Amino acid sequence: MSIQLNHTIVWCRDKRKSSAFLTGMLGLPPAFPFGPFLVVELGNGVSLDFHDKEGAIAMQHLAFLIGEDDFDRVFRRLREQGLNYWADPGKALPGEINRHDGGRGLYFDDPDGHLLEVITRPYGSGPE
Structure with missing residues (x-):
């Protein structure tokens, strides 16, 4: 199997707001829940998994x-x-x-x- 990026976590203060901003800006389908994440699927099989975090965000x-x-x-x-x-x-x-x-x-x-x-x-x- 070749090595491929599958997903990455995107830390944010409000996963609903942040995932909706991205999907709205890029014209993507709405994020869907998976465990503690809101998942945004991209066209190449990679997902961005939005997760709430308190405090500073890098x-x-x-x-x-x-x-x-x-x-x-x-x-x-x-x-x-x-x-x-x-x-x-x-x-x-x-x-x-x-x-x-x-x-x-x-x-x-x-x-x-x-x-x-x-x-x-x-x-x-x-x-x-």
């Missing part, structure tokens, strides 16, 4: 490869909700998108400060 970075039409929808939702977005992970280019590898990408924060990224081309897949 920031995670999650990047999603999406299609051009999905990018347009995510971008529209960000602007409609008045959310900040950046072209870079250091947040030095606010209100911009990047065009790495001939695609488009941007970064935005979720309710717990996790840095989410959407890209339309995998890094290293095309001309810069």
Whole structure:
């Protein structure tokens, strides 16, 4: 068997709010309960398992490869909700998108400060 990522836990203050934010932003089906988690299924068999945690939460970075039409929808939702977005992970280019590898990408924060990224081309897949 090849090694594949199956799931990761996303620590958050409110798993309902955080999972709903992600599924709403990406246009995914609602999360479903499994034990103490709310599980968000992604199209490649990987799940993000949201779990409530009290106290400090270490920031995670999650990047999603999406299609051009999905990018347009995510971008529209960000602007409609008045959310900040950046072209870079250091947040030095606010209100911009990047065009790495001939695609488009941007970064935005979720309710717990996790840095989410959407890209339309995998890094290293095309001309810069």
